[in-house]
Amino acid sequence: MRTRLGFPAILSLIAITIGCATQNKMLAQRQPGAVQTALARGRFDMNCPQATATVLSSDYIQPAVQGPWVSGLQRVEYTVGVEGCNQRTSYVVLCQVGTDTCFAAHPRDTFQGGQQQ
Numbered sequence: 001m002r003t004r005l006g007f008p009a010i011l012s013l014i015a016i017t018i019g020c021a022t023q024n025k026m027l028a029q030r031q032p033g034a035v036q037t038a039l040a041r042g043r044f045d046m047n048c049p050q051a052t053a054t055v056l057s058s059d060y061i062q063p064a065v066q067g068p069w070v071s072g073l074q075r076v077e078y079t080v081g082v083e084g085c086n087q088r089t090s091y092v093v094l095c096q097v098g099t100d101t102c103f104a105a106h107p108r109d110t111f112q113g114g115q116q117q
Helices: 008-046
Strands: 050-061 074-082 085-094 101-105
Touching: 008 050, 008 074, 008 085, 008 101
Parallel strands: none
Antiparallel strands: 050 074, 074 085, 085 101
16 A cells, blocks of 8 residues: 655655744844844953854744744754953843844853842
C-alpha cells in the first residue's frame, strides 16, 4: 500500500524554511540596537567610555504560549561581551519583536525580595 505524503511534506518544508529565514532576518535587524544597549550599560558599569562590544551568541525566543486566541511575546536574545580599561564582562540583551527597545541584564545580577545583591 502506497501513501501520498509528498505534497504535505513539501508544504511543511517550505513553511519551516520561510520561518527560519524570517527569524534570521529579525536577528540581523535587531543586532545593532542590542549591541548599543549592552555597550551603553557596559561603559557605565565599568566606567570606561572607550569599551567595545562583540556579539557572542544570538537566539530567537518563541512565545511560551501560542494559539488561535492567545499569543505570547516574541523576543530576540543576544549575549554581548564588553571589554575595555582592563576589564571584561558580558550581558544578556533581550529585545521584544515589534518594539524599538532592548534591555541589557548582567548575568550575575540577582534580585531577591526587594534587595539587590
